[in-house]
Amino acid sequence: MKIHEYQAKGLFRTYNIPVPQGAVAKTTEEAFRIAEEIGKAPFVLKAQVHAGGRGKAGGIRIINRLGDVKNTAAGLLGMTLVTPQTGEEGKPVQALLVEETLPVEKEIYLGIVIDRQRACPVVIASAEGGMEIEKIAAADPEKVLREEVDPAVGLRPFQAGRIFYGLGLDQSLSRRMISVILNLFRLFVEKDCSLAEINPLVVTKSGELVALDAKINLDDNAFYRHQDMESLRDINQENHLEVEASKYNLNYIKLKGNVGCMVNGAGLAMATMDLIKLVGAEPANFLDVGGGATSEMVKQGLKILLYDKDVKMVFINIFGGILRCDTLAEGVVKAVDELIIDLPIVIRLEGTNVEEGRKILAGSGLSFTVATGLKDAAEKVAATLEQLQNVKGVM
Amino acid sequence: MSIIVDENTKVIVQGITGNEGAFHAKQMIQYGTRVVGGVTPGKGGQIFNGVPVFNTVRVAVVSTGASVSAIFVPPAFAGDAIMEAVDAGVSLVVCLTEGIPTLDMVAVKQYMKGKDVKLIGPNTPGIISPGKCKIGVMAGYIHKPGRVGIMSRSGTLTYEVVDQLTKMGIGQSTCVGIGGDPIIGLTFVDLLEMFEKDEGTDGVVIIGEIGGRAEEEAAEYFRMNMKKPVVAFIAGLTAPPGRRMGHAGAIVSGGVGSASDKIKALESAGITVVKNPAEIGETVRGRS
Numbered sequence: 001m002k003i004h005e006y007q008a009k010g011l012f013r014t015y016n017i018p019v020p021q022g023a024v025a026k027t028t029e030e031a032f033r034i035a036e037e038i039g040k041a042p043f044v045l046k047a048q049v050h051a052g053g054r055g056k057a058g059g060i061r062i063i064n065r066l067g068d069v070k071n072t073a074a075g076l077l078g079m080t081l082v083t084p085q086t087g088e089e090g091k092p093v094q095a096l097l098v099e100e101t102l103p104v105e106k107e108i109y110l111g112i113v114i115d116r117q118r119a120c121p122v123v124i125a126s127a128e129g130g131m132e133i134e135k136i137a138a139a140d141p142e143k144v145l146r147e148e149v150d151p152a153v154g155l156r157p158f159q160a161g162r163i164f165y166g167l168g169l170d171q172s173l174s175r176r177m178i179s180v181i182l183n184l185f186r187l188f189v190e191k192d193c194s195l196a197e198i199n200p201l202v203v204t205k206s207g208e209l210v211a212l213d214a215k216i217n218l219d220d221n222a223f224y225r226h227q228d229m230e231s232l233r234d235i236n237q238e239n240h241l242e243v244e245a246s247k248y249n250l251n252y253i254k255l256k257g258n259v260g261c262m263v264n265g266a267g268l269a270m271a272t273m274d275l276i277k278l279v280g281a282e283p284a285n286f287l288d289v290g291g292g293a294t295s296e297m298v299k300q301g302l303k304i305l306l307y308d309k310d311v312k313m314v315f316i317n318i319f320g321g322i323l324r325c326d327t328l329a330e331g332v333v334k335a336v337d338e339l340i341i342d343l344p345i346v347i348r349l350e351g352t353n354v355e356e357g358r359k360i361l362a363g364s365g366l367s368f369t370v371a372t373g374l375k376d377a378a379e380k381v382a383a384t385l386e387q388l389q390n391v392k393g394v395m
Numbered sequence: 396m397s398i399i400v401d402e403n404t405k406v407i408v409q410g411i412t413g414n415e416g417a418f419h420a421k422q423m424i425q426y427g428t429r430v431v432g433g434v435t436p437g438k439g440g441q442i443f444n445g446v447p448v449f450n451t452v453r454v455a456v457v458s459t460g461a462s463v464s465a466i467f468v469p470p471a472f473a474g475d476a477i478m479e480a481v482d483a484g485v486s487l488v489v490c491l492t493e494g495i496p497t498l499d500m501v502a503v504k505q506y507m508k509g510k511d512v513k514l515i516g517p518n519t520p521g522i523i524s525p526g527k528c529k530i531g532v533m534a535g536y537i538h539k540p541g542r543v544g545i546m547s548r549s550g551t552l553t554y555e556v557v558d559q560l561t562k563m564g565i566g567q568s569t570c571v572g573i574g575g576d577p578i579i580g581l582t583f584v585d586l587l588e589m590f591e592k593d594e595g596t597d598g599v600v601i602i603g604e605i606g607g608r609a610e611e612e613a614a615e616y617f618r619m620n621m622k623k624p625v626v627a628f629i630a631g632l633t634a635p636p637g638r639r640m641g642h643a644g645a646i647v648s649g650g651v652g653s654a655s656d657k658i659k660a661l662e663s664a665g666i667t668v669v670k671n672p673a674e675i676g677e678t679v680r681g682r683s
Contacts, residue, residue, distance in 0.1 A: 085637070114497055116577045116607045116644070119504035134650040151505040192496055221643065222496035224471055251641040255633075266575060266641025267549020267604050270630035271672040277633045278671055286634070288641040291520070291532070291550045319551045319558070321534030322422065350558060351534065373562075374555060375673035 001218045002050040003232045006097045008214035015187045017180050017198070018210045022099030024048065031073035034098040035066055042101045043069060047076050049091035050237040052132075052215070053083035059093065062101060069098070091237055102210060107200035108167060109133055110181065112188045115148060121188060123147040123155060123181065125163045129200035155185040169203065176209045191229060192222030241285075241307055248300040250289055257282025259381065260311035260343075262301045264293035264318050272317045275374065279382040284311045293318055295331020302335050306343075312388055313344045315381050317374075320351025329357035333364040344384045345369065348377040396595025397524035397569040398544065398586070399487060399513070400463065404528045407432045407461040407485075409452065409468055409476050411443055415491070416467035419532050420444050423465075426535040428528050431459040452476075452483040465521070465530050466490040473517060474499030478506050488580070489530045490517035497643070500578035507580075514580025518642065519572035520550040531572070533557075541566015543679060544590040546583055547602035548575050548609070548642070552630060552672070556602055559676030568596040573609070575642030583613035591621050598624040600679060601666070603657055605631035606645045610657040614664035624682045625666045628675050629654045 006024040013019060021038055025031035035043045043066075047059035054060050059081045061072050073096055082090035107129035115122040125145045128136050137144045145166040147159040160181040164174055180201065188196040195217040202212045223230045235243045245252030251266065255273075259281045263269035266288045273283040285308065289297040298318070305311055320328060329349060336345065348371040349357045361368045369384060371377035406423070410416035411433025421444050424430050432447050432455045439450035449455035452464060464480040466473060466488065473492040480488045495517050507514065515522055521531015525538035537554055539561040547553040553572055560567065571586055573579055583601060590596045603610040610629060617625055632654040634640050636647040647653045658668050669678045 087635075113649075114501070114577060117612075119501055119578045121501070138650070151501045189498065192498055194497060219497050221470060221494045222498070225496075253635070253638050253640065255635065263551075265549060265551030266645055267547070267552030267602065267630050268555055270604060270634055270640055270645070271552050271555070271628070273633045274630060274670075275672055283633055286638075286640055319554050321537065321551070321554050322532070350554075352536075373673070374559070378671075378673050 001220050001233055002237070003216055003218065004048045004050070004095065004234060005046065005214050006048055006095065007232050008216040009097075009211070011187055011191065011216060012211055012214055015183045017183050018208065019214070020099040020102060020210055020212065022097060025073065025096045025098050026077075026094065028070045028073040028077065031096055031098050032069050035069045038098070038100045040100065041065055044099050044101050045069070045072055045076060046097040046099065047079075047081050047093040048095040048097055049081050049086065049093060050234070051081075051083050051085040051091055053085050054081065057081055057083040059083070094236055102202065102212070103205040104202045105205050106203040108202070109136065109199045110184065110201045111195065111197035111199065112185060112193070113195055118148055120151055121149040121155075121185070123149065123159070123163060123185065125167060127167045129202070133199070149185070154189070155182060157182065170207070172207065173203065173209055180209060191226060192219040193217060194219045241304055244307070245287070245304045248297070250287065250297065250301055250304060252304055253286040254308065255283050255285050257284045258310045258312040259385070260284045260305040260308060260314045262287045262289060262298065262305060262314065262316045264289050264320070265291045268317065268319055272315065275378050276315065276381065279378050279385065281381070281385050284308055292323060293320070293328070295328055295334070298328065298331050299335035302339060302341070306339060306341065311343065313346070313384055314341070315377070316345065316347040317377060318349050318351070320349065323351045325349045325351045325354045325357025326360060329360040333360060333366060336366055344388065346371055346377060346380045346384055348372070348374065396593055397527060398589040398593050398596070399569060399571070400522055400524050400528040400530060402427075402527040403429070404463055405429045405431045405459060405461040406463045406465055406530055407434060407452070407455045407459060409434045409464055409466045409480065411435055411446075411448060411467070412438050413467055417444065419467060422535070423529055426529040428530060431461050452479045456483045456485060461485065463487040463489065463530060466492060468492055470494035470496070474503050477503050477514065481507055481510055481512050485512065487513045487515065489515045489519070489521050491519060491521060491532060492516075493518040493575075495576065497577055500576065504578060515571060516574040516579060518576045519574040520553060522569065522571045524569045525567050533570070537561055538570065539566040542568055542595060542597040544568050544586070544593070544596040544599040545570040545602070546586045546599065547572050548604050548644070549602055549630065552602055555672070556600060556628070556675050560679060563676050563680050565676070565680060568593060575644050577607065577644040583609050584616045587613055587616050587621060587625070591623055596623065598626070598679070598682060600675065601625060601627040603627060603629045604642070604645050605629070605634050605640065605647050605654050606642070606652040608651065611660040614660040614666060617666055618664040626669060626675070626679050626682055627661050627666050628669045628672060629657045629661070630672070
C-alpha cells in the first residue's frame, strides 16, 4: 500500500529523521495558517498524490509571499494531477503539504527495499540524489552504494558508516547521517515497509541534514500487526472500481481496453489478458477471483466488470481443477440472470464435472458462447469481437 | 522417475484440522500420497482423516518418520510453522499459505541457512509427481505420469498447461509451483538442476510471470549447464508497470521484471518461448 508524503514524514518525525517545518492542509485557510506559522517565505506547496513526478506536472509550487498562499492552494486543491506515473486519468489533489523552503547544498538518495534473490533488506544510497535511482543506476552503476542487511543482526552501524564515507560527505555530518540511515532501517522493519525512500535527502547551506521528500510503501500482508497503518490508506487515490473489488477480496486492476475478463488465479488472469491482446483486442481489466473461485466470487466479479462502461464483451475463464463445474456454472447462470447482462459472454470452464457444467450453461436460455479449452476460447473471443465490430461498430 | 517426491515420500500436514488443511489432506490421501500424520497444537492424540494428530512437528516427525511437511496454516503463523518444520528435521517443507509478510519470510530464509532442508513456496499450489505423490492443492486427475518436468510461479496457469499436455498424451515427471511471493524457497535454477539430472525427465516447461529476476537466472543457468530442451511461457506482457498483479511477487518495479525483458533473456539463451498461452502444449509436443 502506498501512503502520502505527509504521512511518511509523520513517521519520519516519530523516528527522529529530520523533515522540513510544515504540515498538511486540506483547505486554503489551513494552508494559509500553516504558512503563517512557518513565518518566513518562500514557502512550498506540495500536492499530495500517490505518484511521483509531481514537480514537472505542476503539483509543487514555490510561493514567495504569504499573501499568495491561498490563491495557489485554491488552484491546487481539487485539481486532478497528471504525472508520468499516474496514467492519463491522473490523481485527485485533496491535500497539500505546506512547508518551509531550504537552501540546498547537496542532494542525496537514500532508500531501503527487499532484495528478492538474497532474501534480505538492502540499503541503497547515492550522492546523485534528486533523480530516480533506476536512472542513476543505469547511467553510472558505480555511483550506487549498496549494503545488504544480515536479518539476524539488522543493519550494523559500521554499514551505515560505510555508506556515509562512500557518499563523500563532510565529516561534520557523520553522526547525523549514520543516525538517519539507522533510523530509516528501524522504521522499515518495525512498520513492515516494502519501500522506504528519501529522495532527496539534502544537506542545507547551513549544514543541516533534512528529508525533503519521503516515500513509504507498506506490506499489505502485515496489516494484521499494524492496525495504525491501515488507517493511512487513502481510497480516493485508488480507482473506485478497484476499491469496490477489494471489499470482496477480488484482485481487480482497471486497464484501457474493452474486453472484460474474469479469471481464477493471477497467472492465468495475466495469460488471459495476453491472449486477448493476441487476438487483436485490449483487455479492459485484470480480475483474479482467486484460485478457488466460488459462485459468489464469480457473481461479485461480474458486477465489478459491468460497472466499467468501456466493457463491450466479457470473457470468463475458470480453471477449477478440484472445483465442481456444475456448481460453478449454476452460479454463473444465476449471476448473469440476476444482473441482466446483455453483453456477449464467452465462457470457458474446466474442472470436475465439466460436462455437466457446460450442459447447464448451454441449457440456461442465456446467450453464452461456451468454449472448450483455451485455444477454442481465443477463437470464440475473436469471433465475438468481429461480430461486434460488424454489427455495432463499437470496437 | 521424478524429482523431490515419489511414492515412498512420507508426509505430515501442519494445520490438518483447519478447513483448508482437512480438505486437502483428504484429497492427498485419496490421490495415494502417504500422509502419515498431522499437526495442530492442542489437538494432539486425535485421529483425523484416519491419521494421528500431534501437538508439535518434532513429535510428529519422530513418531511417523515423515520427511516432508505440508503447511496449511494462516499467514500470521505460517512463518513460525515453517521454522518449526525445519527445526524438526524434515528434508522438505511445502508451504501453501498465501499472504505471509515479506519480513517473516526474510527471517525464515535466514533460519534455514546452513540447514539441510528445502522449501517449496510459500503461496504455491505445491508439488506433484503424477501417479506417485501429490503434496498441494492441485487437482490430481488432470495430471498424467510421464517425462516432462514443469515448474511455475502460478497455480491455475500451471493446471492449464498440465491439462493441455495431458490431453495430448504428454505426461509429466514432476510439477512444482515455486510460489508467487517475492521471497520463496526453491527457485527455477534449483529445479532446472534437478530436472537436468533426473533420468525420468526429458525436457522442462518454465511458466514464469512478471516481477523479479527468476526467469533471467533460469536463462543463464540453461545457457551454461543444460542439454535437455526447455520451453517457456511468461505471463504479463500486457500488465501495466508498477501494479501488483495478484501475486505479491508479480510486479514490474524499478525497471526490473518486465515480461519482454524475460522473454529476451530466455530466447537469447536458446530457450523456446511460447507467446500464445493456448499453444504451450503444442510447442512442447513439437519439441519432444
